[in-house]
Amino acid sequence: MGTLALCCTSHSPLLNLPGPSRELLDDIGSALADARRFVADYDPELVVIFSPDHYNGFFYRTMPPFCIGTAAQGVGDYGSHAGPLNVPQDIATDCARAVLESGIDVAISASMDVDHGTVQPLQNLFGDATARPVIPIFINSVATPLGPVRRVRALGAAVGTFVASLGRRVLIVGSGGLSHDPPVPTLASAPPAALERIVHGVPMTPEQRQDRQVAVMDAAQAFAHGQSRLQPLNPDWDAAFLDVIDGNRLPEVDGWSNDWIEREAGHSAHEVRTWIAAFAALAAHGRYRIEQRFYRAAPELIAGFAIRTAVLDV
Template structure:
């Protein structure tokens, strides 16, 4: 079954944990964009959602840091963070071990990946699910791309990984949606925490919407680190979604800085049906 939905969104913990401190007008428009993304996702009637995130040392550490990993379990617990801090209650999120197993087998034909039968979800997955699956009733296949601990995989490998995800979607009978989550520019846990490079974010999203492979891969980590912070390494999740939706063009539904959330809060999706893919 071809891919039925492809989109990206921010996952900063402040989006839920500090919602009361944000400018109400901007916050509410951002939440409205999240709600519309939920409506569009639900309309695609997915049997499972592949959520590509940058896991923040909640499960994988420098003693065991896969470049690409997928979950293979019937359920996952989250958030790993304190619910009072994150603003999201503890949940058991459904998975689908059989579907995940078959999906991973297909991905392995063209990308080398790890898998995990146990996975604690942190804000990178739980914040998007809070908005996109508020009833927590859609099976999730979690995906981690190492965006935290160098050496990081080259960007072209994230593109290839996205193509592998797409090939897996095409090979299976189930309807699969893909959601990538990340910053974009941000400097978490540094003296520059709260800094946002809006111009850089908008330029990146322009490249993403055009699904311009050459432009998306025309970054190096040293420049990204200087211009977008170490949080900017999370463009890998967005790039994988672009590769999975190759042939489609995208629309940015919201991309504005919300300083208390410490990112340019972003919602965007690819027009899968119009592209015929």
């Protein structure tokens, strides 16, 4: 049997852009350095990352709830890694087969486009997104309608059962914010140009990408100074979620409704699905213990930013 370890971390394009204060960046940077040390000590032979997408790789023309990449490439948004990832095709295909056999309907992609939500944590933890073999698993966390949270936990458990059979040191990564409600377009509200992108995947021009970066920075500054209509962060909700995770109480999320998550913590709080899947993969093999705890409500990032590392409690 192999071994499992876990690192869940928030991501933010604003970490790569001008705007956040040096104090905030240093605080998060120090926590990420602790996570890097944990990962380096564990020295994984394979990484499995559960991550969302922000209409850079998955679009409404076909929006699966879950998808396993058997090959993948970063799109390079917000200065993140562009180009192929090191995906072990045979293992990723076997993983998809095992998840399907377990009763979880999952799509596969032989050419998965992934954005900063996938590659930023890999770069933060390893320095290079291609440093280790990685299986990317997309969890739709943005494009409504969304499936029930209990299915996310079931997906994670199925993946955890499979990877433990590989006889390797496997690091499970979950990538997502906690409470946050950034200006992400929706089917109901997107203007025509954005609608073409989120439905049909029409590529953004360099000028459009630059305009989006400026808009994101402006939105973050307004939010940080209390001059925004975006839904406020909810540190109390974040703390309650982290208490569930830290306390080995993961089955409690099965009763959470999507409407309740949005109402309490914002539309993009659904990215906690990546954390739920990651911890479910670990919990499939028994109780776990948390090694590192970090949380900061970060209006400058429009996010509740958290990091957890964990190992099985054996």
